[in-house]
Amino acid sequence: MTRFPVALACSLTALIAAKPFSGYAQTTPAELTITKFSGPAITPSPACLAVAPTGEVFVGVDMIGSLGKDPGKGRILKLVDKDNDGKMDEHTDFADVDNPRGIIVMGNQVFVLHTTFSKETGKATGMALVVFEDKDGDGKADGPPKPLIEHLSNTKYIQERGTDHATNGIRMGIDGWIYIAVGDFGFHDATDRSGKKLTMLGGGIVRVRPDGTEMEVFTHGTRNVYDVAIDPYMNVFTRENTNDGGGWNVRFSHHLQSGEYGYPVLFQHFTDEIVPALADLGGGSGTGALFMAEPGWPEKYNNVPMMADWGRSMLYIHRVTPDGPTFTQKEEDFIALPQITDLDVDGSGRLYLSAWDGAGYSGSDTIGFVVRAVPNNWTYKAFPDPAKASVDELIGMLKSASAVARLSASRELLQRNDQQGIAAALKIASDAQQPLYARVAGLYTYAQATGKNGIPALVELTKDAAMKEHALRALADRKGLLADVPEQPFLDGLQDASPRVRAAAIVGLGRLGRLDAATALLQTKVPASFVAPAKDKEGPHATPNAAIILPHLAVRALVELNAVDAAVSAINGPNPALALWALRYMHDEKAVNGLIAAYQHSKDIKLKKQILTTLARLYKKEAAYDASWWWGTRPDSHGPYYKAVLWAGSPVIEKFLKKEALKADPARMEQFRELDARHRMEIAAFAPLKKTEAVAAKEPKVDLEKIKSKKGQVGKSSIEDVLLAVKQIKGDPAKGKILFVNQGCVACHSLTREEKMKGPFMGQIGSIMNRERIAESILKPNASISQGFATVTVTAKGNKTYVGFITEETATKVVMRDIAGEVYTVKTADILSRKEMKTSMMPTGLANALSYEEFASLVNFLSQQKK
DSSP states (O other): OOOHHHHHHHSGGGGSOOOOOSSSOSBOOTTEEEEEEEOTTTSSSEEEEEEOTTSOEEEEEESSTTTOOOSSOEEEEEEEOTTOSSSOOEEEEEEOOEEEEEEEEETTEEEEEEEEEOTTTOOEEEEEEEEEEOTTOSSSOSSSOEEEEEOOSOHHHHHHTOSTTSEEEEEEOTTSOEEEEEBTTOEEEEEETTOOEEEESSEEEEEEOTTSOSOEEEEEEESBOOOOEEOTTOOEEEEEEOOTTTTOEEEEEEEOTTOBOOTTTTTTTOGGGSOOOSEEEEEOOEEEEEEEOOTTSOGGGSSEEEEEETTTTEEEEEEEEEETTEEEEEEEEEEEOTTEEEEEEOTTOOEEEEEOTTOOTTOOSSOOEEEEEEETTOOOOOOOOGGGSOHHHHHHHHTSSOHHHHHHHHHHHHHHTOHHHHHHHHHHHHOTTSOHHHHHHHHHHHHHHHGGGGHHHHHHHTTSTTTHHHHHHHHTSOGGGGGGSOSHHHHHHTTOSOHHHHHHHHHHHHHHTOGGGHHHHTTOOOOTTOOOOOTTOOOOTTSOOHHHHHHHHHHHHHHHHTOHHHHHHTTTSSOHHHHHHHHTTOOOHHHHHHHHHHHHHOOOHHHHHHHHHHHHHHSEEEOOOOSSSOOOSSBOOSOSOSSEEEOTTHHHHHHHHHHHHHHSOHHHHHHHHHHHHHHTOOOGGGOOOOOOOOOOOOOOOOOHHHHHHOOOTTTTSOHHHHHHHHHHOOOOHHHHHHHHHHTTGGGTOOSSTTSOOOSSOOTTHHHHOOHHHHHHHHHOTTSSOOTTOEEEEEEETTTEEEEEEEEEEOSSEEEEEOTTSOEEEEEGGGEEEEEEEEEESSOTTTTTTOOHHHHHHHHHHHHTOOO
16 A cells, blocks of 8 residues: 555645545446445454455554554454355454554465564564464464564654554565565665565665565665555556655656666656656555456456555556556546555455545544445356365466466465476466466466576576566576576577567666676667756656666666776767766766766767766765664755765865866856755855845745634634535635635645745645535644644754744754744754644634635635646
């Protein structure tokens, strides 16, 4: 998922808690039948769910929610529909866990991602991926879970804030990896079952084997991804949240292994270096995700990513169209459900969806439900229990059009290690008459079962045009086997006509770790679209750019190889752009010396300018992450680093740049000043010239206490009466615009992106809230508090106290704005304590002086803000 409670705090929709849901689906496609499967008496506050292939539904109940901090309020329930009528007939408490965020059911194993707490202190200690077993089939876990990964989120921020930006959903691919959606809290020293440790600054996708080993980063640079949708060909899609302070928009992304998606330090001003998202979808909060690939479903709703959005209370379909090595997409409304959190499908084609339904930031024991959706012509057909199926039946399932069937059969064949089944898997992979999805399932089943011994057969499959991409991926999939994998199929793949094959070959060469491949990788062409955004302009971080994918992946591979010498040698070659791009990340003194030598040797003015840019980028590097700093609702997004520090190569770079600057005329000197500002080198010699500062325009001062003390029609009426009136009175938006100023809204809200961002952005509020919800958020500001607008109290050295909301945060400072509009900058080093309050900065009663007609006008004006 991507934020249910996460959504609670991440979207403008979260300005208020959704009203209790009356009815279990607001919008139902005509081709589907939706029934209420379970209600709040059994499944209150359902944060996540998973369905066994045979139809048992496992629901993660989470009455801690996104911002709660008290343990002992979570559990996993197992629900059974014995007569298959779409309603739960019996349930058992499978296991007690706090903050369940993701579930996978495979046989008698149930994988769960959840927050962990200390029994002694009652405080959160991090997050863990664990596995429960139910060998006796009584619907209850046999005992304590086995940890697979521990410390899988930042404990500091879970303790301070809650789990809303922590690590979230999990899903297994046909390749046998568990893919984990990591929110932008990131993690420090996550430890897998083998003892391997991993640190990730910020969000992305991590993956691990089902036994808890081989943990590795798959992609990096997303803000708050909550779940992943994985198609039969191992394309991974997410609907994640980003755009701090500008509406917290949603992006839909295709994740390519090793890709860098840029949040927060690259996605605005260094967009030439990232894999862009496929779309910016406006305000919202993505949650659960599923790639639907089940034969019983209508064609128009099949073979598509289905992505839940908690903030918009909608399950979306994304029509993805191949575009070179990636895709383009088109979003469509599908099923409306109040604060939808998750979804999953069983082997019989039953889709289950969970709804938070306004359960609040800290969960509720009286709100929340699960529904079942099936096609109108659906009839129940029992899915065979894989554990009881014969090998021949499993082989048949491996060729099924059902993704659930293929994965279930693959896992069972691997568990049995049956030689007949393994041989059959290879036969399916090699059979050109089989559908590609079946061949891919056979390929990954065979690869996992045979390990080193299967490499020759996989190499042979690289000669099959339809299977080449997938065979290359399978060959490079497990790092422990790479020493025995030949390099030549990957080098051949670089010349393939298919960009998808070339992408797989590039990623594979990076994983193989053989430096001799660098020369071939450095031949990857860089397109004309590789252009940095203009000064102080946000780049196209959510515009599909198929042409940038292969060079981006080649750069990531070169960095993985640490191919410093090869990159330096290529600077004065026929394709210097890729070499210089890769060198931006190589903080090695050999790289610095090589760049300077290349600069002095070259007479190409354009190339020399690119070398200066690369040196400026290398002047500082990201500080080693120790989990004591990093996260904020509005982190510093200028880039290129969050907490930049000098390193051994910095003095050489500074000396060279100063020397070159002294040669420059005044016009060229400005180039060095711009380099310094863009890359935040902070070299004194390049400081901007002092100019007479223009007098800043003063923002209007608003006396909110005076405003709320007046008692008009609204102030004298109950909230219910006001809401009823707003339903009946349209109001004049022109008057509403004036009232937006007069009632003090301008003190804390911006309407356009050109304005300085303050509190929650109102420029698109009408696209994610209806009139009633806008009205209620004004009348009841404490019902729930939008992220970035929570009241924060900071005490600092010098006996100073600041109260306000955070408008900007870097590694060295926090910028706060109080309710009167005053702005304060506090050095991080001076902060003694920082506490987030439970009440909104927005006072209750700001609309008290208004008449019904005036209040309706204000609401109408806001409802029209849909930028």
